Amino acid sequence: CEHMYITYTTSSESINSNEPSRYLMQLELELARSNPAIELIKKYYTIDSEEVNSKITHIEKTPEVITRLDELFENGTSASAIKTFIACPLDFYYKYVLKFGEEKKIEEEVESNTFGTFIHEVLEDLYRPFSRREKNGELKSIQPPALQPEDIDKMLKNCELLLRKKFSEHFNNDPEAFEKGKNFLSFSMAHELTKRFLKFEKKQLLTHVNSPFFIEALEEEFVEIIEVEVAGKIRKIKLKGFADRIDSLNGKIRIVDYKTGNVKSEDVGKNPSKKDLENVDPTDATLLVEYCLKSKHFFQLLVYNFLYFKKYNVIPESSAIISFVKLNESPFTIRLGNYEMQTAIQLFPEVLRLLLDEIYDADVPFTHTSDFFNYCDYCV
Known part of the structure; x- marks a missing residue:
């Protein structure tokens, strides 16, 4: 091209860095040196502060918006979508009603979500031979044996090679892209977290050496259509989800979700007070809804x-989160208070209805919530 314009922000309100990227600085230093005919011109400009500071604080739930909500829930939604509404209704509106997608970009450095994906994929590759079910839930014709400590030893030997393959594919098969700098640190950290997790797994197996431990499924998809009455109308809600892992110890089913980030015990529910135990009806969904609203991962x-x-x-024994950065406290098992698992499952459609009542309430607009679990993707 003959002319190219590159912009960056110096705003202190920007979520990302308020200075040129390393790539731009490299262009400035090297491009003119290797191409003397190129002329670099720097210009600074400002945007009217009123335009910068004008933020949408709420969105009314018009009939058109209600129709979009119906389409969303009929076509399929996830726990993540409803969890986004709980965290920030306005962010939910932008992400799921308007369907703002995350901008696809070429990563010069491995970002946190990509980092976590690599570890998830490597663990799936390592554990896949031991899974009793295929991704679609069908039992394998030849059933693998129970997982043994020596199986983990083999995984420890193979995990670095698999991680290198994931990183190399991400950087267009350029192994040098993660041999230095931040990408090298990301690779080293991913390798270390994977090794720590596998050692944690081996320790758990040795603790239950006489109890058969099976990998039941990996990355299995679940889909269920639920009919609930919301805002005076029967609505079909198509609920979808992927379980990172399902395992069993002595025949008791556990559903596991991996997290590479921090997790706290209060994120998976809470034990009720003595007053709750005495006064709360275990057939009432109110307390479960409260857990969903106050505990980051409870609804999921x-x-x-x-x-x-x-x-x-089959009623699972439990569901839990394993935090790679808090293995010493893992697993973070769901805390149902005074509810039995069977009761909580039976009450789930009512829990969902109560949450959807809030989403569909035409008198309450989608507004931004600033003091919840984490920052919003779109509304700030």
Whole structure:
């Protein structure tokens, strides 16, 4: 091209860095040196502060918006979508009603979500030979044996090679792209976290050496259509989810979600007070809804339990999160208070209805919530 314009922001309000990227600085230093005919011109400009500071604080739920909500839930939604509404209704509107997608970009450095994906994929590759079910839930014709400590030893030997393959594919098969700098640190950290997790797994197996431990499924998809009455109308809600792992110890089913980020015990529910135990009706969904609203990952774990039961007619023993950065405190098992698992599963449609009542309430607009679990993707 003959003319190229590159812009960057110096705003201190920007979520990302307020200075040129390393790539731009490299262009400035090297491009003119190797191409003397190129002329670099720097210009600075400002945008009217009123335009910068004008932010949409709420969106009314018009009939058109309600129609979009119907389409969203009929076509299929996830625990993540409803969890986004709980965290920030306005962010939910932008992400799921308007369907703003994340901008696809070429990563010069491995970002946190990509980093976590690599570890998830490597663990799936390592554990896949031991899974009793295919991704679609069908049992394998030849059933693998129970997982043994020596199987983990083999995984420890193979995990670095698999991680290198994931990183190399990400950087267009350029192994040098992660041999130095931040990408090298990302690779080293991913390798270290994977090794720590596998050692954690081996320790768990040695603790239950006389109890058969099976990998039941990996990355299994669940889909269930639920009919609930919301805002005076029967609505079909198509609920979807993927379980990172389903395992069993002594025949007791556990659904596991991996997290490479921090997790706290209060994120998976809470034990009720003595007053709750004495006064709360265990057949009432109110307390479960409260857990969903106040505990970051509770709704997601509850959804897994419900979907598994609907697919296999088996009540799982538990669902839990394994945090790679808090292995010493893992697993973070869902805390149902004074509810039995069977009761919580039976009450789930009512929990969902109560949450959807808030989403569909035409008198309450989608507004931004600034003091919840994490920052919004779109509304700030």
